[in-house]
Amino acid sequence: MSYKGISDFRSDTVTRPTEKMREAMYKAEVGDDVLGDDPTVIRLEELAAEKLGKESALFVPSGTMGNTIAIKVAIPQGTEVLLEEKSHIYNFECGNISRIVGALPRPIKSSRGKIPLESLEFNFHRGERAHIPDTAGITLEDTHNYWGGAVLEPEYLAQVSKFAKKKGIHFHLDGARIFNAAIALSVDAKELAKHADSVMFCLSKGLGAPIGSMLAGTKEFIESARLVRKFLGGGMRQAGVIAAAGIVAIQEMIDRLGDDHIRAKKLALGISEIEGIIIDPQEVQTDIVIFEVDPEKLSVEEFLEELGKRGVLALSFGPGRVRMVTHKDIDDKDVERAIKTVKEVMKQ
Numbered sequence: 001m002s003y004k005g006i007s008d009f010r011s012d013t014v015t016r017p018t019e020k021m022r023e024a025m026y027k028a029e030v031g032d033d034v035l036g037d038d039p040t041v042i043r044l045e046e047l048a049a050e051k052l053g054k055e056s057a058l059f060v061p062s063g064t065m066g067n068t069i070a071i072k073v074a075i076p077q078g079t080e081v082l083l084e085e086k087s088h089i090y091n092f093e094c095g096n097i098s099r100i101v102g103a104l105p106r107p108i109k110s111s112r113g114k115i116p117l118e119s120l121e122f123n124f125h126r127g128e129r130a131h132i133p134d135t136a137g138i139t140l141e142d143t144h145n146y147w148g149g150a151v152l153e154p155e156y157l158a159q160v161s162k163f164a165k166k167k168g169i170h171f172h173l174d175g176a177r178i179f180n181a182a183i184a185l186s187v188d189a190k191e192l193a194k195h196a197d198s199v200m201f202c203l204s205k206g207l208g209a210p211i212g213s214m215l216a217g218t219k220e221f222i223e224s225a226r227l228v229r230k231f232l233g234g235g236m237r238q239a240g241v242i243a244a245a246g247i248v249a250i251q252e253m254i255d256r257l258g259d260d261h262i263r264a265k266k267l268a269l270g271i272s273e274i275e276g277i278i279i280d281p282q283e284v285q286t287d288i289v290i291f292e293v294d295p296e297k298l299s300v301e302e303f304l305e306e307l308g309k310r311g312v313l314a315l316s317f318g319p320g321r322v323r324m325v326t327h328k329d330i331d332d333k334d335v336e337r338a339i340k341t342v343k344e345v346m347k348q
């Protein structure tokens, strides 16, 4: 439902907390999480670990911090990490691997987020230290933001896991939207998470919580992660106040993600019929819709400005590309409005 008359499709992070979340936050029992005694944080961490089938989990302020901590724990300084060239970690996390871990990110081309196994093999290095650092890990993204919410199937993740085990390297999954992937694939999120050594997911994306992400892995891994979180400044005190919303997010907001996917598809189909909009609606698998605007008709900047003037917000997403994301605060009316508005803007 539009908020203050605006249909905000910029991201699935723009949601407002549900009434239940606000109530849970108000009533949250708290302690001091740095001292390890905030009961609400403990409950959230147990719930997140259980949901992904991992031994343990850690509450962190953001997805970026969750990914950074995972890589810092698993990857020694002076080694390298294989990742997908359009991944969030490589492109949008301020150079965390080089800045904080002191390792070399090695970006590899993919087919919509799937790096071919041969490319992993080809880019793997060991014992060539005179020139190239040893490969110590691999990260993948499920669903993949740049590739329009594309999902990685369990079969593919199993192959990557086998590769990582064979080479003795760490496999981290940036699962900011892992539950969108699970819902789209009709599998339990555990079936995706079980292939990775560590998994990060966000409470504050499609799940509607105001703040926070979870990092999950073995008990030992999460113990180390707790220390890294502290030195990065992510130790929070009465964090139960925000963890309470995270609990509601996990318990109540996962099953509804399918509605967002249906609306994203509807949006993609609707705008695909508009002259000057370039999109293959078949590629839309989850909540993210990415399309191009014919530059002969309008620049992306003009397109977004005209859309915004009419109360529909979208995001510029790389040269010539626009991103629109559905979420809990977008309903059928917002989708109809968006299609109508895009039509109007492209006709002018």
Ligand SMILES: Cc1ncc(COP(=O)(O)O)c(C=O)c1O
Pocket (backbone or CB within 6 Å): 061, 062, 063, 064, 065, 088, 089, 141, 143, 144, 145, 174, 176, 177, 202, 213
């Ligand atoms: C795939 C992916 N990973 C990680 C992040 C980082 O999350 P945060 O914005 O909470 O740092 C994002 C944010 O959009 C994302 O899309």
